[in-house]
Amino acid sequence: MKEKSVNLKETFKKFDESWSPKVVAELNDYQFKVAWFEGEFVWHDHSETDEAFLVLEGHILIHLESETVSLSEGELYIVKKGLRHKPEAPVKSKVLLFEPKGVINTGNEQSDLQAENDIWI
Amino acid sequence: MKEKSVNLKETFKKFDESWSPKVVAELNDYQFKVAWFEGEFVWHDHSETDEAFLVLEGHILIHLESETVSLSEGELYIVKKGLRHKPEAPVKSKVLLFEPKGVINTGNEQSDLQAENDIWI
Numbered sequence: 631m632k633e634k635s636v637n638l639k640e641t642f643k644k645f646d647e648s649w650s651p652k653v654v655a656e657l658n659d660y661q662f663k664v665a666w667f668e669g670e671f672v673w674h675d676h677s678e679t680d681e682a683f684l685v686l687e688g689h690i691l692i693h694l695e696s697e698t699v700s701l702s703e704g705e706l707y708i709v710k711k712g713l714r715h716k717p718e719a720p721v722k723s724k725v726l727l728f729e730p731k732g733v734i735n736t737g738n739e740q741s742d743l744q745a746e747n748d749i750w751i
Numbered sequence: 752m753k754e755k756s757v758n759l760k761e762t763f764k765k766f767d768e769s770w771s772p773k774v775v776a777e778l779n780d781y782q783f784k785v786a787w788f789e790g791e792f793v794w795h796d797h798s799e800t801d802e803a804f805l806v807l808e809g810h811i812l813i814h815l816e817s818e819t820v821s822l823s824e825g826e827l828y829i830v831k832k833g834l835r836h837k838p839e840a841p842v843k844s845k846v847l848l849f850e851p852k853g854v855i856n857t858g859n860e861q862s863d864l865q866a867e868n869d870i871w872i
Binding site: 634635636637638639654655656657658660662679680681682686699700701702704705706707708711728729730 | 755756757758759760775776777778779781783800801802803805807820821822825826827828829832849850851
């Protein structure tokens with residue numbers, strides 16, 4: 631798996647839980663992860679790293695303290711290190727995440743939405 | 752530009768040259784780049800880093816010494832550090848690359864196909 635090509639949309643047939651990123655590939659000490667987004671996530675930040683969001687299907691919002699970024703299919707956005715943000719998906723959406731290995735989905739926040747980390751699919 | 756969302760397919764309306772990656776976003780000391788692939792590139796390797804290829808539209812081949820990887824739309828592949836590879840595109844294709852800032856498209860190879868680096872679009 632780790633050395634083969636990955637059909638990103640196919641990976642979403644293997645799991646259904648929202649806000650539960652699954653690793654699909656590693657690049658140096660970074661990971662590509664796929665995740666279903668649906669409804670509202672929690673406000674949080676990652677004090678050590680930027681984080682990339684690429685919408686593969688659907689539509690998501692990234693709420694920042696100063697604005698809300700709206701992302702449709704094929705749109706990429708980088709949340710800068712330390713910036714508080716709250717993802718939201720008005721419709722269940724397929725998202726590709728990219729960030730260093732070890733990043734926790736809820737960042738520095740205590741939340742029931744914290745997902746187990748480093749789970750490959 | 753550097754803090755806004757990027758519509759990946761729209762960026763391809765802004766340039767036409769093949770094998771000439773353009774930076775669309777930075778994440779820590781890494782860059783997302785878009786590139787047109789068409790025809791054959793040169794055999795090369797990157798001795799310092801892995802390199803990610805995600806096909807946004809079209810179809811590409813990544814020739815390795817041991818096999819050829821075929822990638823269609825929505826497929827992701829990581830060429831591991833130091834592995835010699837030759838990209839090829841039977842049809843002109845839109846590709847998203849991800850790698851550390853400073854990586855040269857032709858790696859350690861001398862070639863006329865070496866593109867100017869760190870060009871934003």
